[in-house]
Amino acid sequence: MEWIDEALVLSARPHGENAAVVTLLTATHGRHAGLVSGGQGVRAQPLLQPGNVVQAKWRARLSEHLGHYTLDLMANHTARWFDVPEVLSVIASACAVTEASLPERQPMPGIFAGLQALFQLTDPDLWGVAYVKWEMEILRALGYGLDISKCCVTGETENLAYVSPRSGRAVSLEAGRSYHDRLFPIPSFLLGSALWDADAVRQGLEMTGHFLSRHVFAHPHSRLLIATPGDLPRARQRLAEYYHAATRAVAEVAMA
CATH class of the missing domain: 1.20.1440.120 (Recombination protein O, C-terminal domain)
Structure with missing residues (x-):
């Protein structure tokens, strides 16, 4: 199973030693969670801020599985308003x-x-x-x-x-x-x-x-x-x- 969609980051929660379960609101797949490898790392933090716009690629063996996300940043709204x-x-x-x-x-x-x-x-x-x-x-x-x-x-x-x-x-x-x-x-x-x-x-x-x-x-x-x-x-x-x-x-x- 695989799809690509535009999405808004809603939350990111630690999972295991270095991954994160990231919940997105996607344009065509609704509210959808997935695992991001390295999601607890310093480099991933700017990407996973709530409100960010990302391009999300989701993959899983079966549709009912949690699956894994690959995310690319499209817009960082929190950075734009960090002082407001x-x-x-x-x-x-x-x-x-x-x-x-x-x-x-x-x-x-x-x-x-x-x-x-x-x-x-x-x-x-x-x-x-x-x-x-x-x-x-x-x-x-x-x-x-x-x-x-x-x-x-x-x-x-x-x-x-x-x-x-x-x-x-x-x-x-x-x-x-x-x-x-x-x-x-x-x-x-x-x-x-x-x-x-x-x-x-x-x-x-x-x-x-x-x-x-x-x-x-x-x-x-x-x-x-x-x-x-x-x-x-x-x-x-x-x-x-x-x-x-x-x-x-x-x-x-x-x-x-």
């Missing part, structure tokens, strides 16, 4: 969420294309917003998409302000007024606004994180990343903590 913590946190979170949420060896071309587009952004200010939108696409692809097109109570399409944590559907400002504290506010950038801040990204992460935890990670595909069902991957938790801290910092400056 926000972007590095987004890359780490996206790779962890992908590995923990997607079934193995099932093609997910839309998720692959979305992740490629996210990692190719050139403006660091766009990464947080784009990441929230990408998590919404993950939810949609797995059958748990949110519907923010109209109010689930009145049917109106204007003045949408909240999302129900139960149904994942939008609620208008008026319909949700009396119980707004039990709803998720819809971030401005999901309603077409070109203006946003760290708090809007924080709101978006809280909303998508709730549905990922409830629907996707309640039965995770990777116990290495999700120790307790319902938890978010640690890298995803760190990303949320980053935007919480950024929101607090802005508030403190405003109060000074």
Whole structure:
């Protein structure tokens, strides 16, 4: 068995004395693991950074075997953003969420294309917003998409302000007024606004994180990343903590 495909590195874990089990998201073969000889070596580390784009050649005697990878680097995204913590946190979170949420060896071309587009952004200010939108696409692809097109109570399409944590559907400002504290506010950038801040990204992460935890990670595909069902991957938790801290910092400056 053999195939060649473009892929994104999701993780690399030590195996034996010097090899590594590398998990990729491939363009046409889905989330797929394989063994890389010498993967623990110094020379292999730049190649195996999460988020890197590689050309992967996979070979195995039988299709159900783990198999071996030969990888060639096509793009190193982490090196490009080594001095921008926000972007590095987004890359780490996206790779962890992908590995923990997607079934193995099932093609997910839309998720692959979305992740490629996210990692190719050139403006660091766009990464947080784009990441929230990408998590919404993950939810949609797995059958748990949110519907923010109209109010689930009145049917109106204007003045949408909240999302129900139960149904994942939008609620208008008026319909949700009396119980707004039990709803998720819809971030401005999901309603077409070109203006946003760290708090809007924080709101978006809280909303998508709730549905990922409830629907996707309640039965995770990777116990290495999700120790307790319902938890978010640690890298995803760190990303949320980053935007919480950024929101607090802005508030403190405003109060000074």
